Structures are given as structure tokens and as C-alpha cells.
Amino acid sequence: MSSATASDPASGPASDAMASEPLRAPGPADPDRTARARIRDAAITRFAADGVAATSVRAIAEEAGVSPPLVMHHFGSKDRLRVACDQHVAALVREQKHAAMAAGGGLDPLAAMRAYEGGPPLLGYLARTLIDGSPHVAELVDEMVADAVGYMAEGEAAGILMPTEDPEGRAAVLTLWSLGALVLGEHAKRLLGVDLTGDPAHSMRYFLPALEIMGRGIIAPEAYEQISASFHDAQEDGT
Amino acid sequence: MSSATASDPASGPASDAMASEPLRAPGPADPDRTARARIRDAAITRFAADGVAATSVRAIAEEAGVSPPLVMHHFGSKDRLRVACDQHVAALVREQKHAAMAAGGGLDPLAAMRAYEGGPPLLGYLARTLIDGSPHVAELVDEMVADAVGYMAEGEAAGILMPTEDPEGRAAVLTLWSLGALVLGEHAKRLLGVDLTGDPAHSMRYFLPALEIMGRGIIAPEAYEQISASFHDAQEDGT
DNA sequence: GCGGTGGCTGAACTCATGTTCAGTAGTCTG
DNA sequence: CAGACTACTGAACATGAGTTCAGCCACCGC
Numbered sequence: 001m002s003s004a005t006a007s008d009p010a011s012g013p014a015s016d017a018m019a020s021e022p023l024r025a026p027g028p029a030d031p032d033r034t035a036r037a038r039i040r041d042a043a044i045t046r047f048a049a050d051g052v053a054a055t056s057v058r059a060i061a062e063e064a065g066v067s068p069p070l071v072m073h074h075f076g077s078k079d080r081l082r083v084a085c086d087q088h089v090a091a092l093v094r095e096q097k098h099a100a101m102a103a104g105g106g107l108d109p110l111a112a113m114r115a116y117e118g119g120p121p122l123l124g125y126l127a128r129t130l131i132d133g134s135p136h137v138a139e140l141v142d143e144m145v146a147d148a149v150g151y152m153a154e155g156e157a158a159g160i161l162m163p164t165e166d167p168e169g170r171a172a173v174l175t176l177w178s179l180g181a182l183v184l185g186e187h188a189k190r191l192l193g194v195d196l197t198g199d200p201a202h203s204m205r206y207f208l209p210a211l212e213i214m215g216r217g218i219i220a221p222e223a224y225e226q227i228s229a230s231f232h233d234a235q236e237d238g239t
Numbered sequence: 240m241s242s243a244t245a246s247d248p249a250s251g252p253a254s255d256a257m258a259s260e261p262l263r264a265p266g267p268a269d270p271d272r273t274a275r276a277r278i279r280d281a282a283i284t285r286f287a288a289d290g291v292a293a294t295s296v297r298a299i300a301e302e303a304g305v306s307p308p309l310v311m312h313h314f315g316s317k318d319r320l321r322v323a324c325d326q327h328v329a330a331l332v333r334e335q336k337h338a339a340m341a342a343g344g345g346l347d348p349l350a351a352m353r354a355y356e357g358g359p360p361l362l363g364y365l366a367r368t369l370i371d372g373s374p375h376v377a378e379l380v381d382e383m384v385a386d387a388v389g390y391m392a393e394g395e396a397a398g399i400l401m402p403t404e405d406p407e408g409r410a411a412v413l414t415l416w417s418l419g420a421l422v423l424g425e426h427a428k429r430l431l432g433v434d435l436t437g438d439p440a441h442s443m444r445y446f447l448p449a450l451e452i453m454g455r456g457i458i459a460p461e462a463y464e465q466i467s468a469s470f471h472d473a474q475e476d477g478t
Numbered sequence: 479g480c481g482g483t484g485g486c487t488g489a490a491c492t493c494a495t496g497t498t499c500a501g502t503a504g505t506c507t508g
Numbered sequence: 509c510a511g512a513c514t515a516c517t518g519a520a521c522a523t524g525a526g527t528t529c530a531g532c533c534a535c536c537g538c
Contacts, residue, residue, distance in 0.1 A: 035515075035516085051292075051371075053290075053292045053293060054292060056494080056495060056496085057495075057496060057497085058494090058495080058496095066516075066517090067516070067517050067518080068496085068497090068517095069497085069498080069499090069516075069517065069518085070515075070516055070517075072496085072497065072498080073514095073515075073516070074515090077496075077497080078495095078496065078497090130423060130426070131370060131422060131423070131425075132290075133425060138425075138426065138429060141426050141430070142429075142430070145430060152457075159459055159462075160458065160459055160462040161457055161458060161459060161462075162455060162456065162457050162458065162459055164448070164451060164457075165447075165451075166444075166447065166448055169431060169444055169445075169447065169448040170448040170451065170452070170457065172427075172430040172431050172448070173420070173431075173445060173448040173449050173452065174452070174457070175430075176419065176420045176423050176426060176427055176430070177416040177419060177420060179419065179423060179426070180415065180416060180418065180419015180420050180421075180422055180423050181412070181415045181416060181419050182419075183370060183419055183422050183423065184369060184370070184415050184418060184419050184422065186370075186372060186377075187369070187377065187380050187415060187418070188411075188415055190377060190381075191380070191381070191384060191411040191414075191415070192408060192411050192412075201473055204470070204473065205405075205408055206408075206412060207470065208404075208405065208408065208470060208471075209403070209405055209408040209409040209411070209412040210412050211458075211463075211466065211467060211470055212403060212404075212409065212467075213409070213412065213413070213452065213453065213456065214452070214456050214457050214458050214463075215456050215458045215460075215463035215466070215467060216401060216455070216456045216460075216463060217401065217452065217453050217454050217455045217456040218391075218400055218401050218403070218409065218413070218453050219399065219400060219401065219453050219454045220398055220399055220400060220401055221454075221455070223398075223399040223400075224450075224453075224454035224455060227450065227454070228450060228451075228454060231443070231446065231447060231450055232447075234439075234440055234443065274485075274486085295524080295525065295526085296525080296526060296527085297524090297525085297526095305486075305487090306486065306487050306488075307487090307526085307527085308486075308487065308488085308527080308528080308529090309485075309486055309487075311526085311527065311528080312484095312485075312486070313485095316526075316527080317525095317526065317527090
């Protein structure tokens with residue numbers, strides 16, 4: 001799944017119009033790209049690198065090569081810029097996801113985005129913004145879980161995946177784990193020497209144990225039966 | 240704080256001296272508790288609730304019932320206060336961990352801390368500070384992984400856990416997943432209706448799927464053999 | 479009693495931030 | 509060419525942040 005979708009440049013430029021306002025006339029030709037787009041991408045890059053709160057409008061303006069007031073001119077406020085970034089990233093992620101669907105997606109809901117290159121750092125942005133409560137990102141997570149439920153139902157029908165009592169719960173837990181490891185990228189790097197936002201082929205120290213756990217679990221069968229029974233008992237008491 | 244120090248009064252007061260400076264003389268008796276300790280705990284509480292960057296010294300002072308300059312008087316700067324919080328939380332976590340060791344720890348490295356009540360919100364603080372690079376918290380994570388390696392070796396010897404090629408890698412991945420889900424607590428709540436910083440008995444919607452995955456995995460045996468082989472091939476190319 | 483020491487505070491300082499304002503340059507419309 | 513509109517900027521404003529200052533007040537050794 002890693003080397004698969006390396007090349008799909010077709011849908012790249014379309015993203016701008018898709019993600020933000022009604023396609024403000026391309027106007028004054030474009031020597032490079034629209035200042036608005038440069039600002040947005042600069043913001044995504046800086047937000048991904050330093051976090052939203054720690055990034056100043058001035059830093060974004062500098063990275064985009066414009067003056068701070070122009071940021072306000074185009075987006076009104078830092079908050080609205082942030083919303084625009086959320087929406088743009090969400091649009092790009094959906095695009096990557098749908099592109100990957102055609103190529104037959106794998107188990108990892110993030111696989112498609114890891115291959116993405118050349119644009120703003122989607123995974124880095126997600127890793128940062130997953131934790132400070134954006135409705136758009138939350139929506140994206142919900143979609144990922146829903147997608148995972150779908151994929152896993154197919155996998156189960158095809159005999160590749162094991163059945164489960166609680167498909168939504170299982171999908172949610174797996175998604176939380178994937179995204180959680182992404183958010184803790186700094187610790188993953190320190191502990192395992194891998195960069196989860198990069199090429200999976202260089203992150204086998206993470207993916208091999210993960211696959212092993214997904215494949216045969218970590219608990220011996222007899223012990224599992226026992227623990228499972230006691231957990232199910234506990235469930236009847238609490239929620 | 241309500242039920243007082245009923246459980247373990249011995250180590251309670253000691254933690255102050257342990258976590259911070261050379262035990263500044265208990266001085267003017269203590270009508271309640273030392274202002275210094277109140278400030279530190281207030282900071283931990285606010286950091287846990289709102290994040291470090293979003294918490295002002297004034298907010299901490301208000302929560303502790305003191306004036307902002309007193310915070311500076313005791314800790315010198317917000318940064319040094321934050322370090323003191325890191326160290327104090329690290330000390331409390333180690334304390335809880337060691338206490339839980341005696342009682343025979345379980346699979347979940349966070350289990351001990353979930354039971355902790357009456358003090359500052361350890362898990363909430365961890366969930367917030369895991370992502371903004373504190374050396375003390377990183378150290379704590381390293382210790383958790385090392386502990387997990389130890390526990391899992393014992394479990395393996397006892398026939399409860401499956402053996403693995405890469406014990407450190409497996410322990411690191413499981414720790415990353417546990418902590419990652421904790422950090423994404425907001426999403427866990429929305430998706431599953433659970434509070435991972437609270438009582439596990441009310442979080443079965445998370446723990447049951449997690450146990451199932453840990454127990455028998457999610458991939459059917461034949462498919463697993465196949466994928467595993469291709470992953471091991473891929474490993475020979477990249478890192 | 480008395481000077482001093484340390485916990486503690488109200489007010490003020492400095493700085494960075496998000497944001498606004500007034501104005502310029504270039505281009506399109508009539 | 510007049511007018512208008514849009515992209516864009518330098519300078520300034522307002523606010524909230526971390527931090528500092530000078531002094532109060534209770535206690536303690538002399």
C-alpha cells in the first residue's frame with residue numbers, strides 16, 4: 001500500500017477553488033499563485049510546525065511574503081483564517097481519500113495521506129489541530145471512522161478481517177490509535193526512530209509491531225478468554 | 240480533597256519536598272496548605288484544562304487565591320513554574336506507579352493513574368503536555384515503555400502474553416496507542432461516549448474493543464501471514 | 479520595643495499580538 | 509481620461525501577556 005499511489009497529480013490544482021470561497025476571479029493573472037492561496041498554505045505550514053496558538057499572523061505573513069494586514073484583508077481575522085485552513089485541509093484529505101479508494105485502500109486510514117507530497121503538510125496539520133477542537137477536523141475524524149467501518153465490513157465479508165461484536169467501537173478505537181500515534185509523533189520518533197508523517201517504508205519499526213498486534217494480538221488465547229469474561233462482567237455494572 | 244488524606248497520608252506531604260526545591264522551611268505553620276503548593280496544583284489543574292499556552296499566570300493566581308506577583312515570587316517565571324509542574328506530576332506518577340506495582344500491575348500502563356483521585360488531574364495534565372515537548376514528560380514516557388517491556392516479559396514468561404520479535408517496539412507501539420487515545424480524549428468522548436481519564440468501568444465502549452484487538456487481533460490468520468510476509472519484504476528496502 | 483526578614487500585594491512597565499486606518503499603485507469600466 | 513475598484517502596505521492602536529517595583533504586614537531574634 002505504501003508505494004502504490006505515488007503518482008496522482010491530476011487533482012492537485014483543483015483543490016483551491018474547492019476548499020475556499022466561490023472562486024474569486026483569478027484576476028490579475030498569476031505570476032506565481034494567488035496571494036490568498038499563498039497565505040493559506042503558509043498558515044497551514046506554520047500551524048503544522050508550531051501549533052495554532054504559537055503562530056503569529058506576522059509569522060504567517062512573512063512566510064507567505066506579504067504584509068500582515070493583507071492576511072486580514074483576505075481572511076478577516078486569524079480565527080477565520082484558521083477555519084479556512086481547516087476547511088482546505090479537510091477538502092484535500094477527502095480528495096486524497098477518494099483518490100486512494102479507487103486504488104483499493106488498505107487497513108490504515110492514514111495511508112493515503114502519507115503519500116501526499118508537494119502541498120502543505122496535511123498530516124502535520126492534522127496532528128496539531130486534532131487536539132484543539134476544530135469542528136471541521138472533528139467531522140473529518142468522524143468520516144474516517146465511518147469509512148473504516150465500511151472498509152472493515154468489506155474485509156470481514158471477504159474473510160480478511162475477524163468479525164466483532166461492536167464494529168463501530170472497533171473502528172473508532174483503531175482510528176483513535178492511528179491518529180493518537182500521529183499526534184505523539186515526537187515521542188514515536190524518539191522511541192522508535194520513525195516519522196509517522198513520512199514514508200511508511202521508513203517506519204517499519206512502528207508498522208511491524210502494529211501489524212503483529214493487529215494480526216494475532218498480544219494476549220495468549222486462554223488468558224484472553226478469562227480476561228474477556230471478567231471485562232464483560234464489569235460492563236454490566238458500569239456503562 | 241474532599242475525603243482528605245484518608246488513603247496514604249504518609250507520602251502525601253512528602254511529595255512537595257520531593258518534586259520541587261530543597262524544602263523551603265514549612266515556616267508560618269500552615270492554616271491550609273503552603274501557598275507554593277496551592278499555586279503549583281492550581282497551575283497543574285489549569286494547564287490540564289486549557290493547555291499551557293492558553294493559561295495565563297493571572298488565571299493560575301486567581302485559581303490559587305493569590306496575587307499574580309506571588310507566582311513569580313515563588314517560581315520566578317511561568318516557564319519555571321511549568322517545569323516545577325512537570326517534575327511534580329512526574330514524581331506523583333512514579334509514586335502511583337510504584338504503589339500499583341505492589342498490587343500487581345495490569346496490562347494498561349495508565350491503569351494506576353486512572354484510580355488516582357483527590358490531587359491534581361495527572362492524566363489530564365499528561366494528555367495536554369505530552370504534545371508540547373517537555374523533557375520531564377518525555378522521560379516519563381520512556382519509563383512507561385521500559386516498564387511495559389518488563390511487565391510484558393513477565394507476562395510472556397507466565398504464558399499470558401504472546402512472544403514477539405521486537406519487545407521494545409511492541410511496548411512502544413502499545414504505549415503510544417494508550418497515550419495517544421488519552422491525548423485525543425475529546426474525540427474518544429465524541430465517538431464512544433467515554434472519558435479515558437475517568438473510571439474504566441464507565442469506558443467499556445473503549446476497553447472492550449481494545450481488549451478484543453489485543454486478544455485475537457483483527458486480521459484473519461491466513462491474510463495475516465500474507466501481509467506479514469510482504470511487510471517483512473518491505474522492511475529490507477527501507478529502514 | 480525594634481529592626482529586619484519573608485510572605486504577599488496593588489500598580490505599573492514592557493512587549494508582542496491581533497487588528498484597524500489611511501493611503502498607494504495598478505487595472506478595469508465607462 | 510475620469511472614476512472606481514481591488515490588491516496591497518507602513519504606521520499606529522488596543523489589549524492582554526509576563527514580569528518588575530515599591531511597599532505593606534506579620535512574625536522573630538535581640
